[in-house]
Amino acid sequence: MVNSKIKTKIKTKITTGNRPSAEARILLAARHVFMTKGMSGARMQDIADEAGINKALLHYYFKNKERLFDVIFRDASSVFFPKITGIIESTDTLEKKLEKFCCAYIDMMLQNPFLPLFVLTEANKRPAEFRKKFWRTREQVFQKFAEEISTEAEKKKELNINPAHLFLNMISMCIFPFIAKPIWQMSTGMNDKEFREFIDERKKIIPQLIIASLKKKCL
Amino acid sequence: MVNSKIKTKIKTKITTGNRPSAEARILLAARHVFMTKGMSGARMQDIADEAGINKALLHYYFKNKERLFDVIFRDASSVFFPKITGIIESTDTLEKKLEKFCCAYIDMMLQNPFLPLFVLTEANKRPAEFRKKFWRTREQVFQKFAEEISTEAEKKKELNINPAHLFLNMISMCIFPFIAKPIWQMSTGMNDKEFREFIDERKKIIPQLIIASLKKKCL
DNA sequence: GTCTATACTCGGATAGAC
DNA sequence: GTCTATCCGAGTATAGAC
Numbered sequence: 057m058v059n060s061k062i063k064t065k066i067k068t069k070i071t072t073g074n075r076p077s078a079e080a081r082i083l084l085a086a087r088h089v090f091m092t093k094g095m096s097g098a099r100m101q102d103i104a105d106e107a108g109i110n111k112a113l114l115h116y117y118f119k120n121k122e123r124l125f126d127v128i129f130r131d132a133s134s135v136f137f138p139k140i141t142g143i144i145e146s147t148d149t150l151e152k153k154l155e156k157f158c159c160a161y162i163d164m165m166l167q168n169p170f171l172p173l174f175v176l177t178e179a180n181k182r183p184a185e186f187r188k189k190f191w192r193t194r195e196q197v198f199q200k201f202a203e204e205i206s207t208e209a210e211k212k213k214e215l216n217i218n219p220a221h222l223f224l225n226m227i228s229m230c231i232f233p234f235i236a237k238p239i240w241q242m243s244t245g246m247n248d249k250e251f252r253e254f255i256d257e258r259k260k261i262i263p264q265l266i267i268a269s270l271k272k273k274c275l
Numbered sequence: 276m277v278n279s280k281i282k283t284k285i286k287t288k289i290t291t292g293n294r295p296s297a298e299a300r301i302l303l304a305a306r307h308v309f310m311t312k313g314m315s316g317a318r319m320q321d322i323a324d325e326a327g328i329n330k331a332l333l334h335y336y337f338k339n340k341e342r343l344f345d346v347i348f349r350d351a352s353s354v355f356f357p358k359i360t361g362i363i364e365s366t367d368t369l370e371k372k373l374e375k376f377c378c379a380y381i382d383m384m385l386q387n388p389f390l391p392l393f394v395l396t397e398a399n400k401r402p403a404e405f406r407k408k409f410w411r412t413r414e415q416v417f418q419k420f421a422e423e424i425s426t427e428a429e430k431k432k433e434l435n436i437n438p439a440h441l442f443l444n445m446i447s448m449c450i451f452p453f454i455a456k457p458i459w460q461m462s463t464g465m466n467d468k469e470f471r472e473f474i475d476e477r478k479k480i481i482p483q484l485i486i487a488s489l490k491k492k493c494l
Numbered sequence: 495g496t497c498t499a500t501a502c503t504c505g506g507a508t509a510g511a512c
Numbered sequence: 513g514t515c516t517a518t519c520c521g522a523g524t525a526t527a528g529a530c
Contacts, residue, residue, distance in 0.1 A: 078513075096316035097400065100506060113514060115507060170399075176454050177396055180389075181316065183457040191461055198462045220463060220473065221480055228451035229444050235395050235454065236446075238402040242410055243417045244439060254439065261440055269484050297495075319524065332496060334525060 081107040091170040154263040300326040310389040369427045373482040
Protein backbone atom coordinates (compact mmCIF):
# COMPACT_ATOMS: atom_id res chain seq x y z
CA MET A 57 0.00 0.00 0.00
CA VAL A 58 2.04 2.91 -1.20
CA ASN A 59 1.23 6.55 -0.78
CA SER A 60 0.55 7.11 -4.45
CA LYS A 61 -3.19 7.32 -4.00
CA ILE A 62 -4.55 9.68 -1.44
CA LYS A 63 -7.41 8.21 0.45
CA THR A 64 -10.33 10.43 1.15
CA LYS A 65 -11.62 8.41 4.03
CA ILE A 66 -9.62 6.65 6.66
CA LYS A 67 -10.46 3.07 7.32
CA THR A 68 -8.52 1.01 9.80
CA LYS A 69 -7.71 -1.91 7.63
CA ILE A 70 -6.92 -5.12 9.41
CA THR A 71 -4.39 -7.64 8.17
CA THR A 72 -5.12 -11.33 8.05
CA GLY A 73 -3.76 -11.63 11.60
CA ASN A 74 -5.43 -9.87 14.49
CA ARG A 75 -3.06 -6.90 14.73
CA PRO A 76 -3.88 -3.80 12.69
CA SER A 77 -1.61 -3.20 9.71
CA ALA A 78 1.28 -0.80 10.03
CA GLU A 79 -0.56 1.77 7.96
CA ALA A 80 -3.60 1.57 10.18
CA ARG A 81 -1.46 1.89 13.30
CA ILE A 82 0.30 4.90 11.84
CA LEU A 83 -2.99 6.62 11.11
CA LEU A 84 -4.26 5.92 14.59
CA ALA A 85 -1.07 7.19 16.20
CA ALA A 86 -0.88 10.22 13.92
CA ARG A 87 -4.45 11.15 14.70
CA HIS A 88 -3.73 11.05 18.40
CA VAL A 89 -0.43 12.95 18.25
CA PHE A 90 -1.62 15.62 15.81
CA MET A 91 -4.83 16.18 17.74
CA THR A 92 -3.12 16.64 21.09
CA LYS A 93 0.01 18.51 19.97
CA GLY A 94 -1.12 20.23 16.77
CA MET A 95 0.74 20.26 13.46
CA SER A 96 3.74 22.29 14.65
CA GLY A 97 4.01 20.56 18.01
CA ALA A 98 3.72 17.01 16.71
CA ARG A 99 6.93 15.00 16.25
CA MET A 100 7.31 12.27 13.66
CA GLN A 101 9.26 10.33 16.26
CA ASP A 102 6.29 10.39 18.65
CA ILE A 103 4.00 9.08 15.96
CA ALA A 104 6.44 6.33 15.05
CA ASP A 105 6.85 5.31 18.69
CA GLU A 106 3.14 5.23 19.29
CA ALA A 107 2.57 3.19 16.15
CA GLY A 108 5.34 0.79 17.15
CA ILE A 109 7.41 1.38 14.01
CA ASN A 110 10.28 3.66 13.04
CA LYS A 111 10.39 7.03 11.34
CA ALA A 112 11.51 5.66 7.98
CA LEU A 113 8.31 3.74 7.63
CA LEU A 114 6.25 6.85 8.16
CA HIS A 115 7.91 8.35 5.12
CA TYR A 116 7.44 5.17 3.18
CA TYR A 117 3.68 5.34 3.65
CA PHE A 118 3.08 9.08 3.70
CA LYS A 119 6.03 10.80 1.99
CA ASN A 120 6.32 13.61 4.54
CA LYS A 121 4.81 15.18 7.61
CA GLU A 122 2.55 17.53 5.70
CA ARG A 123 0.93 14.76 3.67
CA LEU A 124 0.31 12.73 6.78
CA PHE A 125 -1.17 15.75 8.47
CA ASP A 126 -3.43 16.42 5.51
CA VAL A 127 -4.88 12.93 5.63
CA ILE A 128 -5.59 13.24 9.34
CA PHE A 129 -6.96 16.75 9.10
CA ARG A 130 -9.24 16.00 6.18
CA ASP A 131 -10.70 13.09 8.08
CA ALA A 132 -11.06 15.20 11.22
CA SER A 133 -12.86 17.94 9.31
CA SER A 134 -15.34 15.55 7.83
CA VAL A 135 -16.26 14.41 11.33
CA PHE A 136 -16.32 17.87 12.82
CA PHE A 137 -18.59 19.33 10.13
CA PRO A 138 -21.53 17.04 10.55
CA LYS A 139 -23.83 15.76 7.90
CA ILE A 140 -27.16 17.04 9.07
CA THR A 141 -29.18 16.23 6.00
CA GLY A 142 -30.52 13.18 7.76
CA ILE A 143 -31.80 15.22 10.66
CA ILE A 144 -32.99 18.16 8.57
CA GLU A 145 -34.99 16.04 6.17
CA SER A 146 -36.79 14.03 8.80
CA THR A 147 -40.41 14.77 9.60
CA ASP A 148 -39.66 15.79 13.17
CA THR A 149 -40.64 19.10 14.64
CA LEU A 150 -37.99 21.79 14.81
CA GLU A 151 -37.67 21.16 18.52
CA LYS A 152 -37.01 17.52 17.98
CA LYS A 153 -34.51 18.27 15.25
CA LEU A 154 -32.52 20.62 17.46
CA GLU A 155 -32.54 18.08 20.22
CA LYS A 156 -31.31 15.33 17.94
CA PHE A 157 -28.61 17.56 16.55
CA CYS A 158 -27.25 18.67 19.93
CA CYS A 159 -27.35 15.17 21.28
CA ALA A 160 -25.55 13.64 18.32
CA TYR A 161 -23.01 16.42 18.15
CA ILE A 162 -22.18 16.32 21.83
CA ASP A 163 -21.88 12.55 21.71
CA MET A 164 -19.46 12.84 18.82
CA MET A 165 -17.29 15.22 20.81
CA LEU A 166 -17.42 13.03 23.88
CA GLN A 167 -15.83 10.38 21.70
CA ASN A 168 -13.38 12.83 20.13
CA PRO A 169 -12.68 15.37 22.86
CA PHE A 170 -9.69 16.96 21.13
CA LEU A 171 -11.38 17.33 17.77
CA PRO A 172 -12.88 20.82 18.16
CA LEU A 173 -9.74 22.56 19.34
CA PHE A 174 -7.68 20.71 16.74
CA VAL A 175 -9.80 21.64 13.75
CA LEU A 176 -10.44 25.20 14.88
CA THR A 177 -6.80 25.86 15.73
CA GLU A 178 -5.45 24.58 12.44
CA ALA A 179 -8.17 26.35 10.48
CA ASN A 180 -7.20 29.58 12.21
CA LYS A 181 -3.48 29.20 11.69
CA ARG A 182 -3.66 28.93 7.93
CA PRO A 183 -7.09 30.10 6.79
CA ALA A 184 -6.12 30.36 3.12
CA GLU A 185 -4.70 26.86 3.02
CA PHE A 186 -7.70 25.58 4.92
CA ARG A 187 -10.11 27.08 2.44
CA LYS A 188 -8.20 25.73 -0.54
CA LYS A 189 -7.38 22.24 0.66
CA PHE A 190 -10.08 21.28 3.11
CA TRP A 191 -13.17 23.37 2.76
CA ARG A 192 -16.04 21.59 1.09
CA THR A 193 -19.09 23.52 0.04
CA ARG A 194 -21.21 20.58 0.99
CA GLU A 195 -20.09 21.12 4.55
CA GLN A 196 -22.03 24.35 4.75
CA VAL A 197 -24.24 22.98 7.43
CA PHE A 198 -25.33 26.42 8.39
CA GLN A 199 -27.18 27.21 5.17
CA LYS A 200 -29.57 24.32 5.52
CA PHE A 201 -30.17 24.98 9.14
CA ALA A 202 -30.87 28.64 8.48
CA GLU A 203 -33.47 27.80 5.83
CA GLU A 204 -35.12 25.29 8.11
CA ILE A 205 -35.39 27.80 10.93
CA SER A 206 -36.60 30.59 8.70
CA THR A 207 -39.45 28.56 7.28
CA GLU A 208 -40.34 27.32 10.73
CA ALA A 209 -40.33 30.87 12.07
CA GLU A 210 -42.53 32.08 9.23
CA LYS A 211 -45.06 29.38 9.88
CA LYS A 212 -45.32 30.46 13.48
CA LYS A 213 -45.07 34.16 12.81
CA GLU A 214 -42.00 34.40 14.97
CA LEU A 215 -39.94 36.29 12.48
CA ASN A 216 -37.99 38.22 15.06
CA ILE A 217 -35.28 35.61 15.28
CA ASN A 218 -32.07 35.77 13.29
CA PRO A 219 -31.13 32.25 12.18
CA ALA A 220 -27.44 33.11 12.12
CA HIS A 221 -27.39 34.06 15.78
CA LEU A 222 -29.56 31.13 16.70
CA PHE A 223 -27.35 28.63 14.98
CA LEU A 224 -24.15 30.17 16.29
CA ASN A 225 -25.56 30.22 19.80
CA MET A 226 -26.38 26.57 19.60
CA ILE A 227 -23.02 25.36 18.33
CA SER A 228 -21.20 27.71 20.69
CA MET A 229 -22.88 26.13 23.69
CA CYS A 230 -22.27 22.64 22.33
CA ILE A 231 -18.63 23.01 21.34
CA PHE A 232 -17.11 25.54 23.72
CA PRO A 233 -17.20 23.38 26.87
CA PHE A 234 -14.88 20.88 25.20
CA ILE A 235 -12.41 23.60 24.29
CA ALA A 236 -12.46 25.08 27.77
CA LYS A 237 -12.53 21.77 29.61
CA PRO A 238 -9.26 21.99 31.59
CA ILE A 239 -9.87 25.59 32.64
CA TRP A 240 -13.48 24.87 33.48
CA GLN A 241 -12.49 21.94 35.65
CA MET A 242 -9.86 23.98 37.47
CA SER A 243 -12.36 26.74 37.95
CA THR A 244 -15.19 24.58 39.24
CA GLY A 245 -13.26 21.72 40.77
CA MET A 246 -15.18 19.17 38.70
CA ASN A 247 -13.48 15.82 38.20
CA ASP A 248 -13.79 13.91 34.92
CA LYS A 249 -16.88 12.01 35.98
CA GLU A 250 -18.68 15.15 37.13
CA PHE A 251 -17.70 16.93 33.94
CA ARG A 252 -19.10 14.09 31.90
CA GLU A 253 -22.41 14.26 33.75
CA PHE A 254 -22.45 18.01 33.42
CA ILE A 255 -22.00 17.70 29.67
CA ASP A 256 -24.77 15.13 29.47
CA GLU A 257 -27.16 17.58 31.11
CA ARG A 258 -26.44 20.05 28.36
CA LYS A 259 -27.91 17.75 25.72
CA LYS A 260 -31.32 18.77 27.05
CA ILE A 261 -30.57 22.26 28.31
CA ILE A 262 -29.18 23.64 25.08
CA PRO A 263 -32.11 22.80 22.80
CA GLN A 264 -34.55 24.01 25.46
CA LEU A 265 -32.74 27.29 25.65
CA ILE A 266 -32.70 27.65 21.89
CA ILE A 267 -36.39 26.90 21.61
CA ALA A 268 -37.06 29.43 24.35
CA SER A 269 -35.18 32.03 22.37
CA LEU A 270 -37.61 31.54 19.52
CA LYS A 271 -40.47 32.97 21.55
CA LYS A 272 -41.04 36.62 20.92
CA LYS A 273 -40.69 37.56 24.54
CA CYS A 274 -37.18 36.23 24.83
CA LEU A 275 -35.41 37.91 21.97
CA MET B 276 16.64 46.28 32.02
CA VAL B 277 17.85 42.76 32.39
CA ASN B 278 15.69 39.67 32.70
CA SER B 279 16.52 39.15 36.37
CA LYS B 280 13.15 40.31 37.57
CA ILE B 281 10.07 38.82 36.09
CA LYS B 282 7.46 41.41 35.48
CA THR B 283 3.91 40.52 36.31
CA LYS B 284 2.43 43.11 34.07
CA ILE B 285 3.66 44.21 30.69
CA LYS B 286 3.94 47.89 30.14
CA THR B 287 5.21 49.29 26.90
CA LYS B 288 7.90 51.54 28.22
CA ILE B 289 8.95 54.38 26.01
CA THR B 290 12.49 55.68 25.81
CA THR B 291 13.30 59.36 25.96
CA GLY B 292 12.92 59.48 22.19
CA ASN B 293 9.63 58.64 20.49
CA ARG B 294 10.45 55.08 19.51
CA PRO B 295 9.59 52.30 21.96
CA SER B 296 12.57 50.68 23.69
CA ALA B 297 13.93 47.43 22.32
CA GLU B 298 12.39 45.53 25.21
CA ALA B 299 8.97 47.02 24.55
CA ARG B 300 9.24 46.22 20.85
CA ILE B 301 10.24 42.66 21.64
CA LEU B 302 7.24 42.21 23.90
CA LEU B 303 4.91 43.62 21.30
CA ALA B 304 6.35 41.42 18.56
CA ALA B 305 6.44 38.35 20.77
CA ARG B 306 2.81 38.84 21.75
CA HIS B 307 1.80 38.99 18.11
CA VAL B 308 3.88 36.02 16.95
CA PHE B 309 3.02 33.76 19.89
CA MET B 310 -0.67 34.58 19.65
CA THR B 311 -0.92 33.82 15.95
CA LYS B 312 1.46 30.84 15.72
CA GLY B 313 1.34 29.38 19.22
CA MET B 314 4.30 28.38 21.34
CA SER B 315 5.50 25.52 19.14
CA GLY B 316 4.86 27.32 15.87
CA ALA B 317 6.50 30.60 16.83
CA ARG B 318 10.05 31.28 15.63
CA MET B 319 12.50 33.44 17.52
CA GLN B 320 13.65 34.78 14.16
CA ASP B 321 10.13 36.02 13.37
CA ILE B 322 9.94 37.82 16.68
CA ALA B 323 13.35 39.39 16.17
CA ASP B 324 12.44 40.53 12.66
CA GLU B 325 9.15 42.01 13.75
CA ALA B 326 10.82 43.81 16.64
CA GLY B 327 13.51 45.13 14.32
CA ILE B 328 16.39 43.57 16.25
CA ASN B 329 18.36 40.32 16.04
CA LYS B 330 17.96 37.02 17.77
CA ALA B 331 20.86 37.57 20.16
CA LEU B 332 19.08 40.48 21.74
CA LEU B 333 16.03 38.38 22.44
CA HIS B 334 18.19 36.10 24.55
CA TYR B 335 19.83 39.05 26.20
CA TYR B 336 16.50 40.28 27.48
CA PHE B 337 14.62 37.05 28.02
CA LYS B 338 17.17 34.24 28.36
CA ASN B 339 15.26 31.74 26.23
CA LYS B 340 12.08 31.11 24.29
CA GLU B 341 10.24 29.58 27.21
CA ARG B 342 10.81 32.54 29.49
CA LEU B 343 9.66 34.93 26.83
CA PHE B 344 6.61 32.83 26.24
CA ASP B 345 5.82 32.77 29.94
CA VAL B 346 5.85 36.54 30.17
CA ILE B 347 3.51 36.84 27.21
CA PHE B 348 1.22 34.06 28.34
CA ARG B 349 0.94 35.33 31.89
CA ASP B 350 -0.07 38.71 30.59
CA ALA B 351 -2.52 37.16 28.14
CA SER B 352 -4.14 35.10 30.88
CA SER B 353 -4.65 38.11 33.08
CA VAL B 354 -6.54 39.82 30.27
CA PHE B 355 -8.50 36.75 29.27
CA PHE B 356 -9.70 35.99 32.79
CA PRO B 357 -11.45 39.21 33.55
CA LYS B 358 -11.68 41.01 36.83
CA ILE B 359 -15.40 41.17 37.37
CA THR B 360 -15.41 42.37 40.94
CA GLY B 361 -16.17 45.84 39.70
CA ILE B 362 -19.25 44.68 37.84
CA ILE B 363 -20.37 42.23 40.50
CA GLU B 364 -20.18 44.70 43.34
CA SER B 365 -22.08 47.44 41.61
CA THR B 366 -25.68 48.14 42.57
CA ASP B 367 -27.01 47.24 39.14
CA THR B 368 -29.70 44.65 38.55
CA LEU B 369 -28.56 41.20 37.45
CA GLU B 370 -29.73 42.01 33.96
CA LYS B 371 -27.62 45.11 33.84
CA LYS B 372 -24.63 43.25 35.21
CA LEU B 373 -24.83 40.54 32.58
CA GLU B 374 -25.17 43.15 29.90
CA LYS B 375 -22.13 45.04 31.14
CA PHE B 376 -20.12 41.87 31.38
CA CYS B 377 -20.90 40.65 27.87
CA CYS B 378 -20.31 44.05 26.40
CA ALA B 379 -16.97 44.54 28.11
CA TYR B 380 -15.83 41.03 27.37
CA ILE B 381 -16.74 41.14 23.70
CA ASP B 382 -15.06 44.51 23.36
CA MET B 383 -11.91 43.11 24.88
CA MET B 384 -11.89 40.27 22.34
CA LEU B 385 -12.56 42.65 19.48
CA GLN B 386 -9.33 44.33 20.48
CA ASN B 387 -7.51 41.01 21.00
CA PRO B 388 -9.08 38.65 18.49
CA PHE B 389 -6.44 35.92 18.85
CA LEU B 390 -6.46 35.90 22.62
CA PRO B 391 -9.14 33.24 23.26
CA LEU B 392 -7.73 30.59 20.97
CA PHE B 393 -4.21 31.32 22.19
CA VAL B 394 -4.96 30.98 25.89
CA LEU B 395 -7.27 28.00 25.48
CA THR B 396 -4.91 26.14 23.17
CA GLU B 397 -1.87 26.55 25.38
CA ALA B 398 -3.87 25.72 28.49
CA ASN B 399 -5.04 22.53 26.80
CA LYS B 400 -1.62 21.48 25.57
CA ARG B 401 0.03 21.47 28.99
CA PRO B 402 -2.71 21.51 31.63
CA ALA B 403 -0.38 20.58 34.50
CA GLU B 404 2.10 23.30 33.64
CA PHE B 405 -0.72 25.75 33.17
CA ARG B 406 -2.15 25.02 36.58
CA LYS B 407 1.22 25.32 38.26
CA LYS B 408 2.63 28.35 36.52
CA PHE B 409 -0.32 30.45 35.45
CA TRP B 410 -3.46 29.62 37.31
CA ARG B 411 -4.41 32.16 39.92
CA THR B 412 -7.15 31.42 42.39
CA ARG B 413 -8.22 35.02 42.24
CA GLU B 414 -9.11 34.42 38.62
CA GLN B 415 -11.95 32.14 39.58
CA VAL B 416 -14.45 34.45 38.04
CA PHE B 417 -17.02 31.72 37.97
CA GLN B 418 -17.39 31.38 41.74
CA LYS B 419 -18.44 34.95 42.23
CA PHE B 420 -20.79 34.89 39.32
CA ALA B 421 -22.40 31.70 40.55
CA GLU B 422 -23.04 33.19 43.99
CA GLU B 423 -24.51 36.32 42.48
CA ILE B 424 -26.87 34.36 40.29
CA SER B 425 -27.89 32.01 43.07
CA THR B 426 -28.87 34.81 45.41
CA GLU B 427 -30.68 36.57 42.61
CA ALA B 428 -32.55 33.41 41.74
CA GLU B 429 -33.53 32.84 45.35
CA LYS B 430 -34.90 36.32 45.64
CA LYS B 431 -37.13 35.75 42.65
CA LYS B 432 -37.98 32.16 43.50
CA GLU B 433 -36.49 31.01 40.23
CA LEU B 434 -34.42 28.28 41.74
CA ASN B 435 -34.64 26.02 38.73
CA ILE B 436 -31.57 27.47 37.09
CA ASN B 437 -28.13 25.97 37.44
CA PRO B 438 -25.59 28.79 37.70
CA ALA B 439 -22.84 26.66 36.20
CA HIS B 440 -24.79 26.07 32.99
CA LEU B 441 -25.91 29.65 32.88
CA PHE B 442 -22.42 31.01 33.21
CA LEU B 443 -20.94 28.53 30.76
CA ASN B 444 -23.68 29.31 28.24
CA MET B 445 -22.91 32.98 28.47
CA ILE B 446 -19.18 32.76 28.01
CA SER B 447 -19.59 30.12 25.30
CA MET B 448 -21.72 32.47 23.24
CA CYS B 449 -19.35 35.37 23.86
CA ILE B 450 -16.07 33.61 23.17
CA PHE B 451 -16.80 30.92 20.59
CA PRO B 452 -17.49 33.23 17.64
CA PHE B 453 -13.93 34.55 17.88
CA ILE B 454 -12.51 31.05 17.84
CA ALA B 455 -14.64 30.00 14.88
CA LYS B 456 -14.30 33.27 12.97
CA PRO B 457 -12.59 32.04 9.77
CA ILE B 458 -14.86 29.03 9.44
CA TRP B 459 -17.92 31.08 10.22
CA GLN B 460 -17.00 33.63 7.58
CA MET B 461 -16.41 30.94 4.98
CA SER B 462 -19.68 29.34 5.91
CA THR B 463 -21.79 32.48 5.82
CA GLY B 464 -19.84 34.59 3.34
CA MET B 465 -19.57 37.46 5.81
CA ASN B 466 -16.75 39.91 5.21
CA ASP B 467 -14.84 41.48 8.10
CA LYS B 468 -17.14 44.48 8.37
CA GLU B 469 -20.26 42.32 8.42
CA PHE B 470 -18.69 40.04 10.97
CA ARG B 471 -17.87 42.99 13.16
CA GLU B 472 -21.48 44.21 13.01
CA PHE B 473 -22.74 40.71 13.65
CA ILE B 474 -20.58 40.52 16.77
CA ASP B 475 -21.83 43.88 17.95
CA GLU B 476 -25.41 42.63 17.77
CA ARG B 477 -24.48 39.83 20.12
CA LYS B 478 -23.68 42.25 22.92
CA LYS B 479 -27.43 42.67 23.34
CA ILE B 480 -28.66 39.29 22.18
CA ILE B 481 -26.59 37.19 24.58
CA PRO B 482 -27.66 38.85 27.83
CA GLN B 483 -31.29 38.85 26.65
CA LEU B 484 -31.09 35.17 25.95
CA ILE B 485 -29.51 34.48 29.32
CA ILE B 486 -32.14 36.49 31.15
CA ALA B 487 -34.83 34.64 29.23
CA SER B 488 -33.35 31.37 30.38
CA LEU B 489 -33.90 32.46 33.97
CA LYS B 490 -37.65 32.33 33.54
CA LYS B 491 -39.17 29.10 34.69
CA LYS B 492 -40.84 28.41 31.39
CA CYS B 493 -37.60 28.43 29.48
CA LEU B 494 -35.50 25.96 31.38
C1' DG C 495 22.88 47.41 24.61
C1' DT C 496 23.40 45.78 20.13
C1' DC C 497 25.64 43.44 16.68
C1' DT C 498 28.00 39.26 13.75
C1' DA C 499 29.45 34.88 13.70
C1' DT C 500 29.12 30.42 15.20
C1' DA C 501 28.13 26.40 18.02
C1' DC C 502 24.84 22.98 19.08
C1' DT C 503 20.48 20.39 19.03
C1' DC C 504 16.56 18.69 17.25
C1' DG C 505 13.82 16.73 13.94
C1' DG C 506 12.40 15.76 9.13
C1' DA C 507 13.98 13.24 5.37
C1' DT C 508 16.82 9.80 2.61
C1' DA C 509 20.02 5.78 1.35
C1' DG C 510 20.50 1.40 1.33
C1' DA C 511 20.70 -3.32 3.63
C1' DC C 512 17.68 -7.12 4.54
C1' DG D 513 7.57 -3.89 3.84
C1' DT D 514 10.64 -2.87 7.62
C1' DC D 515 14.87 -1.76 9.53
C1' DT D 516 19.60 0.96 10.79
C1' DA D 517 22.39 4.55 9.87
C1' DT D 518 23.05 8.99 8.33
C1' DC D 519 22.39 13.37 6.30
C1' DC D 520 21.07 18.04 6.42
C1' DG D 521 18.35 22.08 7.17
C1' DA D 522 16.10 24.72 10.59
C1' DG D 523 16.01 26.84 14.78
C1' DT D 524 17.65 27.78 19.58
C1' DA D 525 21.31 29.43 22.09
C1' DT D 526 26.04 31.39 23.06
C1' DA D 527 30.67 33.76 22.39
C1' DG D 528 32.67 37.69 21.81
C1' DA D 529 33.57 42.17 19.25
C1' DC D 530 32.05 46.92 19.35
